[in-house]
Amino acid sequence: MNLILIAPPAAGKGTQSELICNSYNINHISTGDLLREITKKNDEFSLSVKEKMEKGLLISDDIILKLIKDEIINSNNNIFDGFPRNLEQAKAFDLMLKEINQKIDYVIYMDIDKEILEKRISSRYVCPNCNSVYSFNEPDHECSKCSVKLIKRKDDTLEVYENRYKVYEESTKPIINYYKNQGVLYCVDADGSKEEVFANIKKVIGEI
Numbered sequence: 001m002n003l004i005l006i007a008p009p010a011a012g013k014g015t016q017s018e019l020i021c022n023s024y025n026i027n028h029i030s031t032g033d034l035l036r037e038i039t040k041k042n043d044e045f046s047l048s049v050k051e052k053m054e055k056g057l058l059i060s061d062d063i064i065l066k067l068i069k070d071e072i073i074n075s076n077n078n079i080f081d082g083f084p085r086n087l088e089q090a091k092a093f094d095l096m097l098k099e100i101n102q103k104i105d106y107v108i109y110m111d112i113d114k115e116i117l118e119k120r121i122s123s124r125y126v127c128p129n130c131n132s133v134y135s136f137n138e139p140d141h142e143c144s145k146c147s148v149k150l151i152k153r154k155d156d157t158l159e160v161y162e163n164r165y166k167v168y169e170e171s172t173k174p175i176i177n178y179y180k181n182q183g184v185l186y187c188v189d190a191d192g193s194k195e196e197v198f199a200n201i202k203k204v205i206g207e208i
């Protein structure tokens with residue numbers, strides 16, 4: 001099964017991906033996480049990726065498509081979190097999948113208002129080790145899995161969020177119609193607890 005999650009930034013794609021992976025034994029491919037791994041190095045390429053991410057800008061399609069190709073070559077059971085991010089990536093992805101006799105089974109659009117997400121941004125913390133996402137009103141918490149101190153993502157400020165949301169509206173939103181026309185799009189209400197949203201997703205993909 002190949003499943004794509006589309007959602008505005010900070011809507012809970014990572015959290016839902018984790019829940020789906022645990023229940024459905026499916027491989028989690030997050031382009032954001034793959035890129036954050038790259039930014040841990042100190043060479044020129046890594047620094048240029050880091051700079052763009054910190055501004056909330058998209059990384060070039062060539063880089064992203066190469067990352068995806070390396071991931072799907074060994075797996076046909078994947079959840080794509082944060083990819084595709086624009087029409088060019090979506091079209092190139094279709095061709096890539098066709099070449100290896102794979103297809104997209106579900107595209108789930110997590111529908112939620114921007115105002116709710118803006119409120120969430122200030123309380124969002126992540127584990128620098130396993131990338132799990134948490135919500136706290138104050139700092140100094142540890143990851144319940146890795147016991148590592150949680151951090152704030154550099155792009156989780158209101159200012160950068162505005163940019164990320166603008167990029168989402170301009171570049172990512174058009175892929176919703178693209179997948180609607182392919183007959184694989186499902187819309188779920190993403191305004192709720194992580195369990196409620198997961199229940200909405202399970203209604204779409206079924207209990208396996």
Ligand code: AMP
Nearest residue numbers: 031032053056057058059064082083085
């Ligand atoms: P995310 O973790 O999905 O919120 O992604 C964090 C940042 O990584 C984004 O704001 C972009 O700068 C970059 N990024 C992640 N996925 C993609 C993608 N598919 N195409 C281009 N840039 C991406």
